[in-house]
Amino acid sequence: MASSIAETITDRLTDMPAGERRAAQALIASYPMLGLKTVAEFAQRAGVSSPTILRLVARLGYQNYAEFQSALNDELAARLQSPLSRTGRARPGRDGGVAPLLSAMLENISETFRVVSAKQIGEIVTLLSDPRRKVHLVGGRFTDPIARYTTAHLAIIRPGVSHLDGQENQWRDRLIDMGKRDVLVVFDIRRYQDSLLHLAEKANARGVTIVLVTDQWLSPIARFASHVIAGRTSVPSAWDSSAALFILAEHLIAGVTERLPEQSAARIREMDALRRE
Amino acid sequence: MASSIAETITDRLTDMPAGERRAAQALIASYPMLGLKTVAEFAQRAGVSSPTILRLVARLGYQNYAEFQSALNDELAARLQSPLSRTGRARPGRDGGVAPLLSAMLENISETFRVVSAKQIGEIVTLLSDPRRKVHLVGGRFTDPIARYTTAHLAIIRPGVSHLDGQENQWRDRLIDMGKRDVLVVFDIRRYQDSLLHLAEKANARGVTIVLVTDQWLSPIARFASHVIAGRTSVPSAWDSSAALFILAEHLIAGVTERLPEQSAARIREMDALRRE
């Protein structure tokens, strides 16, 4: 079976009428971009008429031109998500295969930081470094640990950092403590939790500045967030990897540490002293 | 100077109205495919109206939507021609230098997996996949979130998984429930916590199988553990990065998922059904 559309086309190239074959070859020559343009342009570049293009598409088994284009689109999106895996099949890896998972994670991380700019992180760090602002952190089912991790570190560097734990209805009580000066950091990936959305909505209504760390599909909370950073999460597995989000969180921690060097150093000394007793 | 459209967008992200920023972020999140679709679809996926998309495009300096799409098209075509040439944005790390931290983390991860063998992970996975064994997880001050994360995932895949939370003296009560068939997974990095050491010691005395995930300096718990995997943690900062440990944890999760495919699938379905009600 042909795995890519290009393969399907070359396979059936022989039993095509002359005009359609010319069109098909033109498509393959500048694949897949030509297929994403309009029928008229496709036709012109191939030196045939529009109906010939449509007949070709029909011959390939697509109901209409739009369907054909989405197929190309999907293929392209898949290829872009993993830039390393050329058109050649990714090979699901033998069972033992640790490597494919690891490389997917590394690629997620690289890709995430290709998209997220230092400036974006810097702005969030500025927010989190403001000693006058209280910082609240919370996450979803799988991301809440990342919120906790971030809290644990930030709480060392500066005062006024807290994690929203406990039951979801307890969160509402905490909302009373939040005002316009405060920051709410939310971690939320698929499947997005309604409870987090409600929380963000209410916090937003109170004027709280919301920072959202989410996946590439963007949690609906983005609607209320003034800062959004999206990490890649897809790995060859039944679940999503939060590794990129974790590393984003560590970058935020690093940023705040760097921004408040003297303060964090003093606090660390103080805490060490307290612990030693 | 911005070399890619994505960069141009992120740079100018701050001085944009809220709606356009949402659109821009949506575009970045699924770049560049979203920009190649129709205005209406772009608008819907971004949660704004069509005119907002067009205003964004105009703000970016394009005469009309078609011109904007051709620009994306050209960029995409260029990238496809040489898949290796990622949009070169190594970003020579000016002062803000996100890069050195990131590359240190990536190096930690690679180095970790150069040392940790697939066999080691496989053995631990075998332990964690044994349905007759209960699994308890716990971590230190900064690593406990990783323990929680691992718990959240394993608990979906199989029964009998629990995280040791609450105060440290509560842990002792939980020890009663642990026997020779059980597994205790401990995450512990510098500075190693005495409380964890005590817990591990007592658990070991009860015949509990101990799995230790630690840093390259090896927690003293290694003495009691039957399985030890060490991740690199050093980064150019005042604190240590747990990213490698996090990714190790995700590999354990992946391993167990793969080992118990039918069971996890069934449990996931069941849980989804419960949640839907």
Added chain:
DNA sequence: CAGAAAACGTATCAAACATTACGTCGGCGA
């Protein structure tokens, strides 16, 4: 060489589309 069938392009139409004009809401300053 005659006839038919297939291939292809032209002309046309209806749906989808980008684009513009306009009204409304919300925030900011007087």
Added chain:
DNA sequence: TCGCCGACGTAATGTTTGATACGTTTTCTG
């Protein structure tokens, strides 16, 4: 508090686009 300005969405409009019907040309067959 009132009035102004920018941001945003709704609705209307003119254009583009994919799709189809039909006539012409080409190709194969007997």
